[in-house]
Amino acid sequence: MYPPPVDFKFEHDSYKFVELLACIASIGFIYTVITKLMRGISTSQIVLESLDLITIVVPPALPAAMTVGRFYAQNRLEAKNVYCISPRTINVSGSVDCVCFDKTGTLTEDGLDMWGIVPVADRKFQVPLKCVDKMDYNEEFLVGMVTCHSLTIIDGKLSGDPLDLKMFESTGWLLEEPEVNDTSKFDMIFPTVVRPPNSTSVLQGVDGIEPPLEIGIVRQFPFSSNLQRMSVITRTLGATQFQVYCKGSPEMILSLSQPDTVPTDLTSVLEEYTQEGYRVLALAYKGLPRVSYVKVQRLLREDVESSLIFLGLIIMENRLKPESTGIIGMLRNASIRTIMVTGDNMLTALSVARDCGIIALGQRVVVAHGLLGHSGEPAQLLYTNACNSMPPSLAVHCTGRDLANSSSAISFDTLESGTVSPTTDDSVATTDSGYCFVMTGKTWMIAKTHFPDTVPRLATRGAVFARMSPDHKQQLVQELQALGYYVAMCGDGANDCGALKAAHAGISLSDSESSVASPFTSKEANISCVPRVIREGRAALVTSFGIFKYMAAYSLTQFVTVMILYSIDSNLTDIEFLYIDLFVITVFAFFFGRTEAYDGPLVKKPPIMSLISLSPILSLLMQLAVVILVQWVSFYWVQQMPWFEPYNSTAEDAEDSSNACFENYALFTVSSMQYIILALVFSKGAPYRKSIFSNYGFLASLVCLTGFTLYLTLDPAEWLRDRFELMVPPTLDFRLIMVMLAFVNTVLAVFIEYFIIDYLMFRKLLYHFHNIDKSHRKFLALEQSLQHNQNWPPITEEVVTDVPSKQPRSPAVASVSTLQKDVPHREMSLTPSVLVPPKRRHYSDCSGDHLATVSRNVTLPLCQTADVNSTSVPNMDRSVPDVQ
Numbered sequence: 001m002y003p004p005p006v007d008f009k010f011e012h013d014s015y016k017f018v019e020l021l022a023c024i025a026s027i028g029f030i031y032t033v034i035t036k037l038m039r040g041i042s043t044s045q046i047v048l049e050s051l052d053l054i055t056i057v058v059p060p061a062l063p064a065a066m067t068v069g070r071f072y073a074q075n076r077l078e079a080k081n082v083y084c085i086s087p088r089t090i091n092v093s094g095s096v097d098c099v100c101f102d103k104t105g106t107l108t109e110d111g112l113d114m115w116g117i118v119p120v121a122d123r124k125f126q127v128p129l130k131c132v133d134k135m136d137y138n139e140e141f142l143v144g145m146v147t148c149h150s151l152t153i154i155d156g157k158l159s160g161d162p163l164d165l166k167m168f169e170s171t172g173w174l175l176e177e178p179e180v181n182d183t184s185k186f187d188m189i190f191p192t193v194v195r196p197p198n199s200t201s202v203l204q205g206v207d208g209i210e211p212p213l214e215i216g217i218v219r220q221f222p223f224s225s226n227l228q229r230m231s232v233i234t235r236t237l238g239a240t241q242f243q244v245y246c247k248g249s250p251e252m253i254l255s256l257s258q259p260d261t262v263p264t265d266l267t268s269v270l271e272e273y274t275q276e277g278y279r280v281l282a283l284a285y286k287g288l289p290r291v292s293y294v295k296v297q298r299l300l301r302e303d304v305e306s307s308l309i310f311l312g313l314i315i316m317e318n319r320l321k322p323e324s325t326g327i328i329g330m331l332r333n334a335s336i337r338t339i340m341v342t343g344d345n346m347l348t349a350l351s352v353a354r355d356c357g358i359i360a361l362g363q364r365v366v367v368a369h370g371l372l373g374h375s376g377e378p379a380q381l382l383y384t385n386a387c388n389s390m391p392p393s394l395a396v397h398c399t400g401r402d403l404a405n406s407s408s409a410i411s412f413d414t415l416e417s418g419t420v421s422p423t424t425d426d427s428v429a430t431t432d433s434g435y436c437f438v439m440t441g442k443t444w445m446i447a448k449t450h451f452p453d454t455v456p457r458l459a460t461r462g463a464v465f466a467r468m469s470p471d472h473k474q475q476l477v478q479e480l481q482a483l484g485y486y487v488a489m490c491g492d493g494a495n496d497c498g499a500l501k502a503a504h505a506g507i508s509l510s511d512s513e514s515s516v517a518s519p520f521t522s523k524e525a526n527i528s529c530v531p532r533v534i535r536e537g538r539a540a541l542v543t544s545f546g547i548f549k550y551m552a553a554y555s556l557t558q559f560v561t562v563m564i565l566y567s568i569d570s571n572l573t574d575i576e577f578l579y580i581d582l583f584v585i586t587v588f589a590f591f592f593g594r595t596e597a598y599d600g601p602l603v604k605k606p607p608i609m610s611l612i613s614l615s616p617i618l619s620l621l622m623q624l625a626v627v628i629l630v631q632w633v634s635f636y637w638v639q640q641m642p643w644f645e646p647y648n649s650t651a652e653d654a655e656d657s658s659n660a661c662f663e664n665y666a667l668f669t670v671s672s673m674q675y676i677i678l679a680l681v682f683s684k685g686a687p688y689r690k691s692i693f694s695n696y697g698f699l700a701s702l703v704c705l706t707g708f709t710l711y712l713t714l715d716p717a718e719w720l721r722d723r724f725e726l727m728v729p730p731t732l733d734f735r736l737i738m739v740m741l742a743f744v745n746t747v748l749a750v751f752i753e754y755f756i757i758d759y760l761m762f763r764k765l766l767y768h769f770h771n772i773d774k775s776h777r778k779f780l781a782l783e784q785s786l787q788h789n790q791n792w793p794p795i796t797e798e799v800v801t802d803v804p805s806k807q808p809r810s811p812a813v814a815s816v817s818t819l820q821k822d823v824p825h826r827e828m829s830l831t832p833s834v835l836v837p838p839k840r841r842h843y844s845d846c847s848g849d850h851l852a853t854v855s856r857n858v859t860l861p862l863c864q865t866a867d868v869n870s871t872s873v874p875n876m877d878r879s880v881p882d883v884q
Helices: 009-038 043-057 062-079 088-093 103-107 140-147 162-171 250-256 266-274 324-333 346-356 406-416 441-450 455-461 470-482 494-502 513-517 529-566 574-592 614-639 662-682 696-714 718-724 732-765 778-788 811-822
Strands: 082-084 098-101 113-121 152-154 157-159 174-176 192-195 215-224 229-236 242-248 279-288 309-317 337-341 365-371 380-385 436-440 462-466 487-491 505-508 520-522 840-844 851-855
Touching: 009 043, 009 088, 009 529, 043 529, 062 082, 062 088, 062 529, 062 574, 082 529, 088 505, 088 529, 098 103, 098 470, 103 346, 103 487, 113 140, 113 162, 140 162, 140 215, 140 229, 140 242, 140 279, 140 309, 157 162, 162 309, 229 250, 242 250, 250 266, 250 279, 250 309, 266 279, 266 309, 266 346, 324 337, 324 346, 324 529, 337 346, 337 470, 346 436, 346 462, 365 441, 380 441, 436 441, 436 455, 441 455, 441 462, 441 470, 455 462, 455 470, 455 778, 462 470, 470 487, 470 494, 487 494, 487 529, 494 505, 494 513, 505 513, 505 529, 520 529, 529 574, 529 614, 529 662, 574 662, 574 696, 574 718, 614 662, 614 732, 662 696, 662 732, 696 732
Parallel strands: 098 337, 098 487, 337 462, 365 436, 436 462, 487 505, 505 520
Antiparallel strands: 082 520, 113 309, 152 157, 174 192, 192 215, 215 229, 229 242, 242 279, 279 309, 365 380, 840 851
8 A cells, every 4th residue: 555656757857957957057157257257247237147047047937837737637637527636647647558457347347246146065066046035045055145245234225345235135135233323233242134025934943933034143254355255153043053154256265165065067167157257256154063152252264264165156247348348449559558457266357358358359368377386396387378179188196085076176276377268269379479468366476476587578468467466466566667667557446556556547436445545536437537547648748848848948048048148248128028928938838738638549659758868858959059040140130230239238327227229129029939939839739639729728829929029020119119128120121031030930940840850750760769678668678579589488288297195175275285296397287177168058047947048148137037049149339439
């Protein structure tokens, strides 16, 4: 929750640039002091004029001008239901080239729908049941579903985790809490009671009296992302012992269950559901005989959640949001990398990644497996291809007392470490260099601990990271940042807070804890806000660059004007300073940022992110060269005119402090036009902002100020001449020459900015001279290396292992122990032993003993018999939504 602060190069470069301007001001200060001392100017006048240079070169209005662009971008985002609590992050979001997405609630619908359950009896999966409310009240599975949750009643409404809410509502049971204050209800013996809707009793009490069926939740061990489970201790009214029910990820419940209660085909059944995108939870229970209430309150969680009896699987549907596919396609078209980071099952995550386009159709998928060291042997990092065509099952020679079909247990562990069977056959792409990695949080941690040199390559090509804890998500974001990516994180839950805070741009889709940790919060709970934030960020970044360059160029232009006038001991008049600073610069700075973000497609190249780089520095230097040239030409030309009278500061009367002279007129009129020209050329349009013609305030200012400046140049009224202290040349020809100089300046400025800088430097020559080996964007060199290295990653071959001599406590532990102990230290394969998912499954249609045979991808109406020959394919909207 406390990652290091996000660093952004633009802000650091702006500080360096201000320091550079201060150095220029210091040089001008020293030069002015020396030259004026040599001419015998009074000390007070030297100090005044020299200090004046400091305020000219380093403009005090620069911080305010830099804020204007972010302010307008923040208002535009707010109008689109995206709220920002950290405006400085808006500029950062314009540089984003990698977006990490959570899955549940972000890419998929927030609420899960109950598909059904798959109960277990005698180590065999029974027919899937969709109508949970029709189950017998004696069923331990049903009791576990109505008690193993964290729901509570707030203001008379059942509230809690959406998953728990859907699961509980599917049973039809009722939850009751004592009518007491919220702060005191937790001190009662049975703060929460659940009962069936009709209160039918099933327990035979004393003297034949049948008490109502009520189950009290005595103690709760809340859900933890790290533990991947939650559990409760319950007691039924009239029962003689307490019961424990535990719900969580299948691999975690499997590791806590008694091996002789786990079905032998768990892997194939689990894979069948998860590869089709369903979210799967497992449920287990055990009794607590001869345990008193006082002892129940003192039991450790580790003791409670052990030696459980496996009850079966809970299947939840989690559909893609209609906007997800289009937005992912839009980001990929803009060369913005997309990654899924989720705490969910690997197969479910991979299925969703393929559906939404994070993994392209037909793209080769390489699964990274991490195996911990055992008995002094080092850890291993293995790679396998994910494909539909499954090789022969992994042979396991069993000795002694072992589980039947233990290869399924081994494949289950490998399945959760990443070995998957996607719906697209990738076996043909065995030599494609455009592969991507998928892995789990366990593999990620093993790689970071034991293979730190490999982590950058995994992060560069990683597409799906499943079973990631909050810490894992944050570590991944920071690793991507270390590789040079500008990372955005989009999530909606408390487990995303660390990653949201660590990312360059965190975007929360909810008002919960994640909205506090992230700078952006979207009121629309879908990822359409991501391109909006990037668009406005790019527009704000270009605006900030433009304003910064404009303010710097304005300072240097005025510095040049004043330094030339200082050479004749003259200066701009007070009203001329006021006109330039207040009416020209301030007006343009105010309207500069009102140009909206470009509403066309996101382009592949983000804006320049560094002020201290070739393009902006060259732009300023070339524009400054034109400014100096034009001002020097005007200053020289006016002195060549026959009517010219040199300015003589020593001949002034004591009461006359006017700076009026022909040199002043020439430099003031030309420089006034130069400020307008610079505002025009630095206010860029497409592809990051709309045209300046859409910014009516800026356009009106441009027209009005140009017209007024031309009026001052050609034929100002007498009262304006007196106010500005202008000594207007007697001939109109010279005034027209000043206008022609301004026109030439405009042509040169536009040519420099749009052809030399934007076209030649930014589009054509920038990447020709870019050395990726020395670039701070380390992922470019890694990507190039991976494309040329056809021998990495080494895809491992099949291997035969022996089981350990000691009997493990669960199949999952058996698989890990087997692989860690007996596999030699060499590249090896971890090919899963999975059954090819059947094309059709049976399920209970809740109408008695009749069974209907349907396809597994059919969306079935609850408690109705489906047509055997009809299958409905989900209607997925792949169009790009309007996110302007």
